[in-house]
Amino acid sequence: xxxAWTIAALLLLSGCKxxxxxxxxxxxxxxxxxxxxxxxxxxxxxxxxxxxxDEQSYVRHLGAKIAGAAGFGHRCTFTLVxxxxxxxxxxxxxxxxxTRGLMAIVTSEAELASVLxxxxxxxxxxxxxxxxxxxxxxxxxxxxxxxxxxxxxxxLAAGAAQLFTxxxxxxxxxxxxxxxxxxxxxxxxxxxxAADMLDALSRQERFLSESGGRDEARSVPEWVRSHPLxxxxxxxxxxxxxxxxxxxxxxxxxEAPYLAAVNGLLYGDDPEQGxxxxxxxxxxxxxxxxxxxxxxTLANSPQAIGLQGPNGVRGEFSGGTIPKGGxxxxxxxLLAQVIGDAEAQPGTAQSGMINGxxxxxxxxxxxxxxxxxxxxxxxxxGGSGRAYHFVVMSRTGGDEAAAIERLxxxxxxxxxxxxxxxxxxxxxxxxxxxxxxxxxxxRRIADPHPLALLSVLNDVRPIVAGRRVKIVxxxx
Numbered sequence: 001x002x003x004a005w006t007i008a009a010l011l012l013l014s015g016c017k018x019x020x021x022x023x024x025x026x027x028x029x030x031x032x033x034x035x036x037x038x039x040x041x042x043x044x045x046x047x048x049x050x051x052x053x054d055e056q057s058y059v060r061h062l063g064a065k066i067a068g069a070a071g072f073g074h075r076c077t078f079t080l081v082x083x084x085x086x087x088x089x090x091x092x093x094x095x096x097x098x099t100r101g102l103m104a105i106v107t108s109e110a111e112l113a114s115v116l117x118x119x120x121x122x123x124x125x126x127x128x129x130x131x132x133x134x135x136x137x138x139x140x141x142x143x144x145x146x147x148x149x150x151x152x153x154x155x156l157a158a159g160a161a162q163l164f165t166x167x168x169x170x171x172x173x174x175x176x177x178x179x180x181x182x183x184x185x186x187x188x189x190x191x192x193x194a195a196d197m198l199d200a201l202s203r204q205e206r207f208l209s210e211s212g213g214r215d216e217a218r219s220v221p222e223w224v225r226s227h228p229l230x231x232x233x234x235x236x237x238x239x240x241x242x243x244x245x246x247x248x249x250x251x252x253x254x255e256a257p258y259l260a261a262v263n264g265l266l267y268g269d270d271p272e273q274g275x276x277x278x279x280x281x282x283x284x285x286x287x288x289x290x291x292x293x294x295x296x297t298l299a300n301s302p303q304a305i306g307l308q309g310p311n312g313v314r315g316e317f318s319g320g321t322i323p324k325g326g327x328x329x330x331x332x333x334l335l336a337q338v339i340g341d342a343e344a345q346p347g348t349a350q351s352g353m354i355n356g357x358x359x360x361x362x363x364x365x366x367x368x369x370x371x372x373x374x375x376x377x378x379x380x381x382g383g384s385g386r387a388y389h390f391v392v393m394s395r396t397g398g399d400e401a402a403a404i405e406r407l408x409x410x411x412x413x414x415x416x417x418x419x420x421x422x423x424x425x426x427x428x429x430x431x432x433x434x435x436x437x438x439x440x441x442x443r444r445i446a447d448p449h450p451l452a453l454l455s456v457l458n459d460v461r462p463i464v465a466g467r468r469v470k471i472v473x474x475x476x
Contacts, residue, residue, distance in 0.1 A: 024124040024179070026071045028094050033075075036093020040077070043091070045303045048083035048273070051100050051266070056080045058261040059098055062109065066116045067094075069187035070124060070179075083300070084268050086204055090119040092128055097103075104267055104427055104470075105204050109254035109461045110184065110193030117183035118194070118227075121176030127168055173227055174236065181240045190251040191244050195237035196459065202234070207449070207456045213268040257467055261431040267472050273426045275302045281305055281317070284419040288388060290317070291410040307330065307392065313400050315376075315392030322387045330387045331379045333361050337373060338391055343367040355412040357381055376401075378408040423474040427457070434465045446474040 034393040044050055058078075063078030076094035081087075084101040091097075096119045098112070106112045122128070133465070162179055168176070177194065186193045269275040274283035276298045282289040290309060292298055299306040304316040323329045329351075335346065347363035358381040390408060393399045425446050432441070441463065442450035457470040 002370065006031075010180050011407060021312075026124050026194075028072075028075055028123075031093040031342075032094075032143055034090050034093070036095040039091060040079075040095055043095075043097070044081065045078070047097070048081050048099070048300070051080040051082040055100070055261055055265055059103070059112075060289060062113055062183070063096060063116050066113050066183050067120060067188050069168050070117065070120045072120065072123075074232050076120070076123075082270060082273075085249055085299070086201070088115045088119055090123050092123070094120075094123050096120065097367075100265055100267075103262060104265060105200050105456055106197060106201060106258070107195060107255065107457075108196070109258040110189035111197040111200065112258065114194040114197045115188060116183050117180030117187075117209055118176045119180075120183060121179030122168065124179055125172065125173045125175050127176070128422075141455050146398070162265065168227065173233065175232070177237055181244070185244050185246070185251070188251060190196075190249060190253045191241040191246060192238065192248045193253050194243060195234055198234045198237055200456075200459070203456050204346045207452050216450070235313060256468075259470070262427055262470065265427045267425045269300055269424070274305070276300050276305070278405070282414060282418070282422055284321075284422040285415075286382075287414050287419050288382065289412055289414050289418075290407065292476075293406050296403075296407070306392075309392075309400065309403065313392065313394045313397065313404075315390060317388070317390050319382070319386060319388040322381065323384050327360055327379055327387060331362060331377060334377060334389055334391070335362070335364065338365065338377070345377075354380065354409055357411070357413065358412075359408075361408055376404050376408075378411075380411055382413070388420075389466050401415045424475060425472050426475050427470050428473050429468055429470055432465050432467045432469060433464055436463070436465065438463045441469065444473065446470055 004119065035092065043188070059080040060078050067073065067076040067078075072094060076096060078096050078098070079101045080103065081097050082414075084104075085099055086101045086105060088096070088098045088102050094121070096116060098115060102115065103112065106115070109450045117216065141154060181191045181194050188476065245272065257272065271284055274281055274286070275337070277295055279298065280292075281298055281300075291470040294311070296307055296309040296313075299308075304318040307313075307317065309317040310317075314449040315329040320330065323333060328351075331349065343366070345365045347365070349360050351358075351360050353359065359378060361376070361378045364375040366375055374394050378388065379387055379389040382388050388411065390411075392404050394404070423446075429443075430444075438451060438454060442454050444450075445453055453472060454469070457472070461467070
């Protein structure tokens, strides 16, 4: 066993002047456990729900292994989230979340373990509490009292996903990197995988920025937003791995079990939630679609389609059953649900036809503890007793009305041919055949930028015969 001072000494010799992370004794208070348990279902509903299948069991098993190495025992809950956004985060009470979007871009079990270890490092270091005014606890408190009204208004003002994406300080990120590498080595994985994971995130960041596949506002993975990625941080992770005294690949990365687990993983949007394609949303099962104005971004979830626009505009799209009173009664129910107990001044409802569908729109001014805000409602009769609606919040006095009107007027039904063209995609692991290369493999990938995506999904090693690699294929 190497003496504890070896890592600190080697860090100093290598030029890393940051203090080594303390040896935290992992603790979970009763209050933290209660908080995490209460927020868990709400968070899953907001972010995409739990991804069902063998991949979920794989993440739980791996998480339990890393939690054991970190000293948490069996007190942590690990969840694979059904979202294509690249993200991972932890909530007090030791609830750790990884999206299938992040799972798709890692290339080994050790890389995924490094992410789980890093998030456990934030839990062990109690970094959420140490954020003081920017902490998770403070953020929840501020938002809870900022609006007088309903939970939906609170969600519109700041979605649950943002509540749980704490921006950590550089010191806290470095501390979690070091703790994660300790846990990785203790669990028997190659500690160099942590730097490889950061490289994978860098590849994803470049892919999204260069491919133009998403709006600019979504071109950076969420994990990178909340855990800023820098060249210094990647280099430091390699130094931390060297400081363990192990050579690269001296411990396994366990690529084979990871590839077996990820084979068949859904990639991109879930058809049951519809497809977000840039600023457009289309649902092949419900046969509906709309397009957000320039500057808006969309986020998919089982609960609703989230919208964000310029100048703090927020909203959501969802649906429900039309009550006995028809579409006007549906709008009244929606208004009551959105406003709750808030002081509100409803405007004049406008009825008419939008793209062949009966529709009603209404502006509402609502009072909050931070001033007034404008709420814009639109409801559509989708037929067969089903309605769809938008709820959009903007600041009072803004000039977003025209853009919101364009959004409302973009809602339409799609025909069978347009719906049939929307196919879900999945990751498939293939063995490179003799004579195959990156260009020929790219022709098998269902994506507008196949060669770039091939690079994102796999590490930088050459594509040679016999190697197993990930591609993305349409599910028909």
